[in-house]
Each structure stands twice: as structure tokens, then as C-alpha cells.
Amino acid sequence: MTVTWYVVLSSFLFAIGGAGVLTRRNPLVVLLCLELMLNAGNLALLAFSRMWGNGDGQIFALVVMVVAACEVVVGLGIIVGIFRRRIPEDVDALSELRG
Amino acid sequence: MTPTAWGWLVLAFPLAGTIVISLGWRALGNRIGGWLGSAMILGSFVCAIGAALSLQDRAPDARHATSTLFDYAHSAGINVGLSVLVDPLSVFMALVVSGVSFLIHVYSVAYIDSDRGYARYFAYLNYFVFSMLLLVMAGNLIILIVGWAGVGAASYLLISFWYRRTTATYAGIKAFVINVIGDVALVVAAFLLWKHTNSLSFDGIFKGAHHAFHTNQGTLVAACLLLTVGAFAKSAQFPLHTWLPDAMEGPTPVSALIHAATMVTAGVYLIARFHPLYELAPTSADITAGFACFTLFYAATCALAITDLKRIIAYSTISQIGYMMLGVSTGGYDGGLFHLMTHAFFKALLFMGAGSVIGAMAGIQDIDRMGGFRRSMKFTFVTFTIGALALASFPPMSGWFSKDEILGFDVHRGGYYLALAIVAFAAALITAFYSFRMVFRVFFGDPVPEAQSLERGELAHGEHVNPMTGEPEDTDVGFPGAEHHIAEREWPMKVAMGGLAACAIAGGIVGIPGVTHWLRNFLDPVFVDSKFIHTQPTDTASWIGLVVGGGIALAGIAIAYVTYLRRPGSAGQVAARVPALHRLFSARWYFDEIFDAVFVRPTQTFGRFGRYVVESAFVQGTLVGGATGVVRAGSALARSVQSGYIRAYALLMLVGLGGLALYFLLQAT
């Protein structure tokens, strides 16, 4: 398939992930949807890398994976910490950082 | 030494006195204030004598010396220096002021002795004398206004000397506010004169006035009337007189010095100094004379019915200054200034005597509670009676010569002035009556308990109360000292009162018509340009006037004798027969209430309006509060975006992303 298909697929995955971030209340699932969006980005990067015949996009995607891993580590650490403090795992309830 | 060098020395002594006392009393000891202050004023007096003598060395038309120390104000077309003018008028005033001030300083050394504000008192008193001397020796209108304001400030400070008494502070504020009205009028007059004559020094104004104005020109009349307003405010003439009786809240020597002998005569000096302008605008002079005449009659009637000893003497002051004002505004400058001098003597003497009596009464000032001090306070009785005789213009006291010189001059001018003189003669009868009302009520009759205890040798000790309201006070700092002092026991008071009594008796010697013309000759160089210099009554006419005046005085004293001694109680019967008149007089013709209703209350209401409506509600509430409210609402609006909901943030991000993409899409098409 042409590169267009891949990019369009990546857009779909990105939109699904975005809808998931906004819709779900469990912070764990929000992080999962965030992963979806990151992977959609990876897919687009690789599609463009294939288009140009250049390895740059693949390196970019590799680094994105590294960043995603780091983010997961810290994010899950926070979630576990929230759980340990007996605060409900509900994004709508975790609203103390307000102005 | 040149006259002006003497003049600067006259000013330097009290200035040095006030600085040293106010800054150094802690280091030099508390009692330094009294003797140092008195010594400084004595030095000032000696230098004034020196100035007079050095002036007399010159030819009559050269007795006019000015000297400028440095540029005082030099901008916007004004070029004024710190200058003094030494001429017979200013030297005369300086002599009177410093002489009487010296005696009052000596009196105060004993009177204020047990007061904790001793050093403060003498610092203020020296400051006052400095300002007054600056006023009379000023060489231009600006320095005169500086001195004018200085004496106003000193008056305020000294009236509220016992500052813990609310009546005293109210009186000080009242005096100051009314004085400010005069200050404003004076400044506006200065501006008008400067605008037309382009000069602020006396020489420049008087020379320029003849070119700039023709007779009775509107601006000149306005300027002279404004000068009159200023003079009336300072000298407590109607309608700006209500502050002087209240100013009796201050210590008695203060009343003697400031509100009898010196400060209140500043207005008389002002009019005498500006006589060229007043003669160029006779309308203003006539208006001034009319008001002065009404004042002298009105104040005399009030003194008939009031029962507070110091306030009787205060109204007597208002009345006598009315005589002086009548004199200098109708052209009788010599008479007016002569009366200024003699009045300083006998009025200060009366106040000193009153202070002694009040000391014996342990602070009570009501003459209804006094009586029979004749035996127990002989010295006070004698000196007080001398003062009362001079006030009543009983021959041959100094007051007889001076008051009747004024009235003789006005009779001689005739017409409108004759009418004024007749009113003044009627008031002289009342004056004689009330001055001996005081004497007979206080010193004759049955001795009251305080007098009886004094005869036994014990000075009465009452509870310290506010004389006006009767509420008890404590004698902590600021209040009258724990001790009361009477002349019989304090030699400084005796010295001062004796000196003034001697002057009151002998002071007339400088102006006996037909015999001595020392005062007139001394003051002639100043008034040589006056229209009235050659319209003096003949000696015969003067003597006729003197006889008439003496007769009136005797009649008044006789009536008082009959009323109070022969038929005691008849005063009460007369008062009962005309209750409305009695009420009118004892309420001072209700002027205090009228002014309160017309000026004070609307101003207070306006002030309240300004504070609560304009300031609190409008400026603070609407403008400031509104501005901050708008900012707060805006920031609250901005803050509400940070709701803490992660989903809301994510939604915003997504919306932003969508918006950006839309923008770029539209751009690309």
C-alpha cells in the first residue's frame, strides 16, 4: 500500500487514542491510551522514513520508544503511589493541582 | 551701631533663646528655660532701645533704614529678601513687645514653676516673641506674613499648652482655623498689591500705589478690605472674634502676653503700617472703622454679663482693640498706637492679677464664687485695681490719655466719625462699669472660703478640675502643675506686676496734650505722608475730650460702686428685669452658635459626605474597588481554566491541536 494508507491509519490510531484519553476515568487506562497515541506517531514516522528511504525516521521512532518507556515508568510509579495512599483511582477526583 | 544692626540683634536674641531652650533643656537643666528665656527677651528689649536711640541720632526724614540678609524668594517675578525695616513704628512696636514680654516671662517663671512642661512653655514663648518681632520689623510683606503665620502657630501651641484637656485643644484649633482665614486674606491682598505695584517691600508698595491706583479704585479697596480681614482675624474683631474668649484655655501668662498685649495688636500694627493704602482708599478705612466701632460696643456689653473672670478680661481686650482699630483706621495713628502701648500695660497687669486670684481660688475662674480677697491678697488687689482704673480711663492713668486721644481725634474729624466717637464714649461708660464690676465682685464683699483660708495663711487646695466643664483632671504631664501660685508668695510675679503697674500709672506721660508730645514726635516720621498729620485737634479740644472721658469713667465707676457695694444684689435684680437682654449678653449675642450653625456644621457635613460618600463609597468602593474587582474577576476567570481536571487539560490540548491544524490547512488552500 502506498504511504498514504499508513499515515491515514496512524491518524486513526491517534484519534482513537486521543478519544480514549479524554473519555476514560481510570488513570491507568489513560496512560494506555497515551501509549496508543505514541505508537501512532511511531507508525507515521516509520512510514515517512520508508517514503524518503532514510533511516532518520527510524531513529526518531526508537527514541520515542525510549521516551515512552521512561514516561510509563514514572507514570505507573505515580499511580502506584496514588493507590498506596488510598485515593480513588479516578482522574476526575485527582484534581488538587488547580488554581 | 547702625539701626539695622540693632534690629537684627533684636531678632537674634529670642531666636537663640528658643533654639537653646528647646534643644538643650535636658542638658542644661529644667529651670534654664525660665531665666534664659527672660534674659533673652531682656537682651531684645535693650537692643530695641539701642535701635531707637540710633534712629533718633538721625534726621527725622532719614529715620528709615532697611537691611537685607539674603534672598528669601526669587522666582516667578518675585524678588523678596529677608529684610528688616527699622523705622519709628517698628521700633515702637518692638519696644512694647519686648518690654511687656520680658515682664511676662519673669511672671511665668513663678506661675509655671510646678508644671512639667516648663521648658516647653518657655521655648514656645520665646518662639512667639521672635515671630512677633519678625512681624513688626519685617521690611516686606512676605516676611511679615512669615511672622504672622509664626505668631499664629505659637498661639495655637500655647493655647493648647495643657494638651490633655480637650477644651484646650478645641480652643487651639478654633483659634488656628479663624487665624487661617485671616492668613488667606492677607496672602490674597499681597498678591493683589504685588500685581499692581510689582513690588512686595513696603517702600515699593507705597511708592507704587500712588501710580497704580487712583482714589478708591476697586482693586485697592478690595486689597485693603482683605488686609482688614487679616487684621480682624488676628486681632479678634467682629466677626472673627470668637476664638479669643476660648483662647483663655491657655495659661494666664499666655493670655496676658499673646491675647492682650502683643499678638492681637498685630492687626493694629498692620493697618498702621499700611496707612498710605488706607488713605488712598477711604472706603475701606471707613468700613474698617465701622466694624471696629461695633466690635468695641458689642464686646463691652458681653463683658457685662459673663461670669468667667478671664473671659471678662478677654472681651475687654476685644473691645479695647476695637478702640485701637478705630484710631488707626480713622487717621488717629498716634492715639491708636498710644492706646496699644497703654493697653499692653494695663491688660497684661489685669491678666496677671487674674492669674494670681485664680491661683488663690485653686483654679476656679467663676467670679460668682469669688469675693473678699481684699484683705488676704493686698498686693494683687492694689495692682488689679490700678489696672482696672487704667482700663476705665480714670484720670490720671495712662489709659485716660490714650483712649481719649483717639476719641478726641474722631470728634474733631466730625460727621461719620463723630457718630463713631459717640458710640465709643457710650462703650467707655460700659467699660468703666464692667472693669469695676470685676474689682468689686472679686475683692470686695464677704470673703469666700478660699479667701478665709488665705487670711489664715493656707493657700486653698481644691480638686483639680477643668474650669470650663468642671470635670476632674489629674495633674500628670501637660496639665497644670500640682501647685497654684499667687503673687503674694512669689517674688517674680510681684516684680512683673509691680513693673506693669508703674507703667500703667506713668505711661500717659508720653502723650499729655499740650505738655509732652514725645510719642507723637517719635512716630511722626512714619506718618509724615498721612493726610491727617495736620488735622490734629487743638490742645483745648483735647483737654475738653479728656475731661468728658474722665467724667464718663467716674460715672461708670460710681454706678458700679452703687450696684455692687451700696446695694448688693441690685445687679441680679436688673438682670431679672431684662432677662432677654441678660441672656443675649451672656451668650455673647449668640454669635458662637450662629457661626457654628452657618459655617462649622455644614463643613462637618460636607466633610462627612466627602469621607463616606466620595472617599469610601465612590473612590474606594467604585473606582479602586471596581478596578481591583475587574482585575480579580478577570484573574478568577483565567484561574478557572486550571480546574485540576486532567481531562479538561487534555481536551484543551486537543482543541488547540485541532485549531492549529485547521489554521495550517486553511493556509495551504
Next chain:
Amino acid sequence: MIFQDIVFFIAAIGALAGALGVVLLRNPFYSVLALVAHLFFLAVLFLLLRAQFLAAAQLIVYAGAVMVLYVFVVAYIGGAEEPLGSTVPGVRALGVVFAVCVLAELCIAVIGTGLQALDTRGAHLPGSSFGGPGQIGTLLLKQFLIPFEAASYLLLIAAVGALVLARRRRGMEEVIEEDGRTPSGYARPDVERLNRYAGLDAPRG
């Protein structure tokens, strides 16, 4: 060619299904599993794009390590059924709407662009080393050395961060009231349910 297209479609459908599963499944445990499936299909798509190394990295690192991390956490926390609805009404609908908007914009951008290379299957690749570990390694160590080092640094920071978050701090022990309720009023975690999931509730012996 046909084979590649068929594989593409299968993989695409699978990825989409996995993504929808993540978003729509109520139980978080099932969402994690859906994501694992999604990643697997994504790896297939990577392979189709001649990114062999990345496909392998995806499977080993992402699906193998990161997802295991997720599974552990879900097991620890518990897969409570998520309450429906939202405390802030309208965010759900708005979220979906705006996601659809973004999708539409992206599609318009991609399809409507005049970039001709997008219509091809990609550039002509000279050798078969494209996407292989050799090329990735060369690029990492030559051209993208600094991003490589920065990424490793980032991993270090993340590890330290995890340690910091995980340690028990003095004075911050969990507060358990007498009746088993926490200060915030919620019940303790459902330990029985967790044990049931883990199969640890069966009586021993």
C-alpha cells in the same frame, strides 16, 4: 504485492481492533491485553515498512517489558470496573467530537496534500540493509550520537525517579482507621478479589 496488501489489511484491522479495545473495554486488565495485541499488530506493520529492527524492538521492549510493567501494576491495583459517566458532563462527548475533528483534519491534510511521494510505496531502497540493525547502529553511533546519549541519560533519570517514587517515606505510611476505612472514606483495596484473580484464594491443602 498482493500478499503485502493483504497482510497490511489484516494488520491494520487488528491494530484498530486493539486500539478500540483499549478505549472501549471497561476492565483495565482487558484494556492492557488489548494493547498488547495492538502492539503485536503494529509490529507487523513495522515489518511491512521495512523497519525490522524497530519491529523487533517493539515486540521485545514495548510488548515485552513495558506491557509487563503495566500488567504488574494492574494486578497490584485491581481491575475495578470503571464507573460510567463523568463528573464533568460533556467532556466525554466533546472529547470524542474533537478527536473526530482532529482525525478529519489529519486525513484531509494527508490525502489532500500535493506531496507526490506519498502516493508511492516508498523510495527505491538500494540494498536490503535498510531498517536492519546495522544501519540503525551506524546511524545511532554516527549521526545521532547525541540523541543516543541523551536517551540513555533519560533512562537513567527515569530509573532514579522510579526508585524515588517507590520508596516508603517516614511519616507517610498509609493511615488505616479502625473500621477498615481510609481517611478519605474509601474502602481498602479488595484483597479478596485480587487473590481470586491471582488464584490465591483457594484453600491450601
